Each structure stands twice: as C-alpha cells, then as structure tokens.
Amino acid sequence: MDPETFRRDLGAWLDDNANDLTPPYEGIGSMDAHMAHYSHVKRALFDSGFGRYGWPESVGGLGGSPLLRAIIGEEINFRDLADPNAWTMIEVLAPTVIDFAPPELSARLVPPFLRGDEMWCQGFSEPDAGSDLASLSCRAAETDGGWVVNGQKIWTSFIEYSQRCVLLVRTGQPESAHRGITALLVDIDSPGISYSPIETMHGRRDFAEVHFDDVFVPSDRLLGEVNGGWRVAMDILPYERSTTFWHRGALLHRRFSDLVAQVSAAGNRGDAAAKALGQAFQWIVAFRSRSRDTQHQLAAGEQLGVETSVDKILITSAEQQLFETARDLLPGVMEFDDDLAAALWRNDYLYSKAATIYGGTAEIQRNIVARRLLDLGPES
Ligand SMILES: Cc1cc2nc3c(=O)[nH]c(=O)nc-3n(C[C@H](O)[C@H](O)[C@H](O)COP(=O)(O)OP(=O)(O)OC[C@H]3O[C@@H](n4cnc5c(N)ncnc54)[C@H](O)[C@@H]3O)c2cc1C
Numbered sequence: 001m002d003p004e005t006f007r008r009d010l011g012a013w014l015d016d017n018a019n020d021l022t023p024p025y026e027g028i029g030s031m032d033a034h035m036a037h038y039s040h041v042k043r044a045l046f047d048s049g050f051g052r053y054g055w056p057e058s059v060g061g062l063g064g065s066p067l068l069r070a071i072i073g074e075e076i077n078f079r080d081l082a083d084p085n086a087w088t089m090i091e092v093l094a095p096t097v098i099d100f101a102p103p104e105l106s107a108r109l110v111p112p113f114l115r116g117d118e119m120w121c122q123g124f125s126e127p128d129a130g131s132d133l134a135s136l137s138c139r140a141a142e143t144d145g146g147w148v149v150n151g152q153k154i155w156t157s158f159i160e161y162s163q164r165c166v167l168l169v170r171t172g173q174p175e176s177a178h179r180g181i182t183a184l185l186v187d188i189d190s191p192g193i194s195y196s197p198i199e200t201m202h203g204r205r206d207f208a209e210v211h212f213d214d215v216f217v218p219s220d221r222l223l224g225e226v227n228g229g230w231r232v233a234m235d236i237l238p239y240e241r242s243t244t245f246w247h248r249g250a251l252l253h254r255r256f257s258d259l260v261a262q263v264s265a266a267g268n269r270g271d272a273a274a275k276a277l278g279q280a281f282q283w284i285v286a287f288r289s290r291s292r293d294t295q296h297q298l299a300a301g302e303q304l305g306v307e308t309s310v311d312k313i314l315i316t317s318a319e320q321q322l323f324e325t326a327r328d329l330l331p332g333v334m335e336f337d338d339d340l341a342a343a344l345w346r347n348d349y350l351y352s353k354a355a356t357i358y359g360g361t362a363e364i365q366r367n368i369v370a371r372r373l374l375d376l377g378p379e380s
Contacts, residue, residue, distance in 0.1 A: 181227065
C-alpha cells in the first residue's frame with residue numbers, strides 16, 4: 001500500500017474508532033492504566049490490519065514499507081491515543097529479533113508482541129556498564145541444552161509488564177570486551193529472575209534493577225552467534241533511531257501546538273513569547289527534516305550507522321528546548337498549579353531530562369559525531 005493511501009485510510013479508521021481508542025484515564029494516568037490501554041490500541045490496530053503493515057509476513061505482518069509504521073505512530077501521537085514510550089519497545093526490539101532469531105522462533109514469538117498481547121524489554125545496561133556497554137559482566141555459562149545466566153542489569157524499562165527480554169551477556173573471557181558478548185531472548189518468568197522497580201523523578205515505576213541467579217536459558221533462544229552479541233546490539237541502533245524517533249517527533253509537534261494554544265489563552269502574545277516559541281519550533285522542524293531522510297533510507301534498505309547520532313542530538317535538543325520553553329512561557333504553572341494541563345507539563349518537563357541519557361548520552365553522541373563523522377581526532 002502506498003504511504004498516502006495508508007495515512008488516509010488509517011486516519012479515517014482512527015476517527016471512526018476514536019471513542020474506543022481514547023484512553024479511559026485523564027492526563028497522566030497510572031503506569032498500569034497506560035500499559036493496559038497501550039495493549040488495547042495495539043490489539044485493535046493489529047486486528048484491523050493496519051498494525052500488521054510494514055512487518056514481514058513471516059511474523060504475521062502484511063508486508064510493505066517501514067514508512068507505514070512511522071505513519072501509524074505519527075497518527076497515534078497526533079491524536080494522543082497511546083503511550084509513545086511503550087511503543088518504542090516494539091520498534092526497537094522486534095526488527096532485530098526478526099533479523100537474528102531462528103525463523104521459527106520469531107514466527108512464534110513476534111506476532112503476540114506486535115499485537116500487544118506481550119511486552120518485551122531490553123536488558124543491556126548494568127551498574128558498571130552503561131556508556132561503556134562492552135564492559136558488561138552479567139555472565140552466561142554454557143550447560144547441557146543452553147546457558148546458565150548470573151549477574152545484574154539495571155534501568156530495564158517495562159520489565160514489570162514484560163514477558164521476554166533481549167539480554168546481553170558475557171560468554172567470552174572478561175577481557176574479551178565486545179567480542180565476548182552474546183544476545184539471548186529470555187522469558188521473564190524463568191526461575192531465578194527477580195527485580196526491584198525504580199521510580200523516576202516524575203513518579204513512575206518505568207524501570208527496574210534485575211538480578212539473574214542461575215537462570216537457565218535454552219539454546220534455541222540464541223540471537224545471532226555465540227560471542228556475536230555486539231552485532232545484535234549494533235543492529236538495534238538504527239531501529240532505535242528511526243521509527244521511534246519519528247513517533248516522538250510527532251508527540252513533540254502536538255505538544256508544541258498545545259503550548260501555543262495555552263500561551264495564547266494566557267494572553268502572552270508579546271515578541272519575546274513569539275521568539276521563544278519560534279526557537280522551540282525550529283528545533284522540532286530541524287529534527288523532523290533530518291529524520292524524514294532517515295526514515296526513507298531505512299525504507300530503501302540502506303545501512304544506517306553512526307550518522308544517526310545527529311538525529312539523537314536533534315531530537316533530545318528539541319524535546320528539552322520545548323519543555324524549557326513551556327516552563328518559561330507558563331511561569332509558575334509547572335511548579336505550583338494542580339490542574340491537569342499543569343501536571344502534564346510538569347511530567348513532560350521532568351521526563352525530558354532523561355532524553356540526554358537513554359539510548360546513548362548526549363556526551364557520547366557528540367563524541368561520535370566529532371570522532372567518527374568529523375574526524376576530529378582521538379580522545380585526549
Ligand atoms: C529513562 C531511561 C530508560 C532506560 N531504559 C533502559 C533499558 O530499557 N534497557 C537498558 O539496558 N538501559 C536503559 N537505560 C540506561 C541507559 O542506556 C544508560 O543510562 C546510558 O547508556 C548511560 O549509561 P550510565 O547511566 O551508566 O551512565 P555512564 O555511562 O556512567 O555516564 C555518566 C556520565 O558520564 C558521561 N560519560 C561516560 N563516558 C564518557 C566518555 N567517554 N566521554 C564523555 N562523557 C562520558 C556520560 O555522558 C554521562 O553524562 C535507560 C535510561 C533511562 C534514563
């Protein structure tokens with residue numbers, strides 16, 4: 001299906017089903033309510049067929065360009081129908097699992113994920129391995145019919161709601177760095193997995209610290225090759241930086257429109273307000289212009305690489321600039337008001353601070369641009 005027809009048909013379907021798809025909670029809602037509604041929207045999209053476009057037929061999709069998936073997230077975000085953060089896990093993890101899992105495994109496990117019947121999480125970061133991911137130490141020892149995993153992960157988003165986890169473990173010698181890492185697809189209900197939720201500063205139990213104590217993982221859960229986990233991790237990168245960013249850009253665009261309306265309603269129509277809004281809008285447009293090319297490159301099957309660090313810098317800058325502008329142009333609202341709109345601005349403002357940390361920190365992205373794109377020399 002061509003993207004414009006898809007957008008038109010999808011838009012009409014979303015409008016027809018607006019009552020059913022609109023969140024039952026007002027504003028922020030609890031994490032439980034968000035996740036339940038997210039699953040409801042995913043299921044409705046999948047069963048209508050729209051949610052199957054852009055995915056291969058081998059995992060229950062209807063084929064077509066990944067651009068169709070970008071359009072779905074955009075239309076959902078423009079209408080504020082589901083939590084964009086939960087949505088990211090599908091776009092980040094499913095394409096890589098399709099690339100690296102044995103075909104019969106992805107044919108069995110990916111469809112429930114795409115339909116929202118399951119949630120998956122990403123177990124990469126550890127207390128001593130974040131930016132320097134290659135130093136991770138959660139270990140898998142080979143045993144009869146699989147592996148036994150021992151160690152710890154941290155900041156694992158959505159694990160409380162997840163059935164499976166794409167896990168990076170060390171299978172080589174400790175000094176083997178990125179050459180001794182393996183990727184496994186682990187069932188969260190396996191004996192020996194325990195976790196303690198961590199609350200964010202905006203008051204949500206988004207992620208957790210996870211412990212693995214003699215967790216058995218069968219050998220058919222290997223993604224890629226033994227000691228080939230770094231390739232799997234690097235394969236995730238372009239997916240993380242393409243469709244999911246496009247979805248988030250749509251969310252920022254919608255929140256920008258909310259801000260213009262609220263600033264105008266508050267009677268703040270001076271030049272200073274117009275200039276601040278213009279600057280915030282410029283960042284969003286810069287990101288979306290850049291990301292448009294990234295979506296088309298992905299759709300054309302081109303290899304995306306380190307240049308997507310520019311997309312990451314642009315979207316995090318756009319996000320933080322937008323919510324700082326909201327704080328400045330709606331003075332005292334975030335800090336003192338209790339109504340729904342104020343709670344949403346406060347929530348988005350606080351969460352925007354995480355944007356320069358998750359998925360690769362701002363400093364690391366700038367290092368990549370300096371060294372690998374601009375060739376400005378080694379780290380001193
Ligand atoms: C909201 C959120 C959700 C997350 N979800 C997940 C998830 O689902 N799964 C998962 O595995 N992880 C997740 N993470 C973790 C995230 O990937 C890490 O926080 C990130 O990679 C940074 O690692 P770190 O926190 O250990 O910081 P560190 O790597 O310890 O960095 C600390 C500071 O030092 C700077 N720094 C480090 N090295 C350098 C360098 N060489 N040059 C210059 N500056 C440097 C960093 O930029 C940063 O400012 C999430 C994080 C957040 C905030």
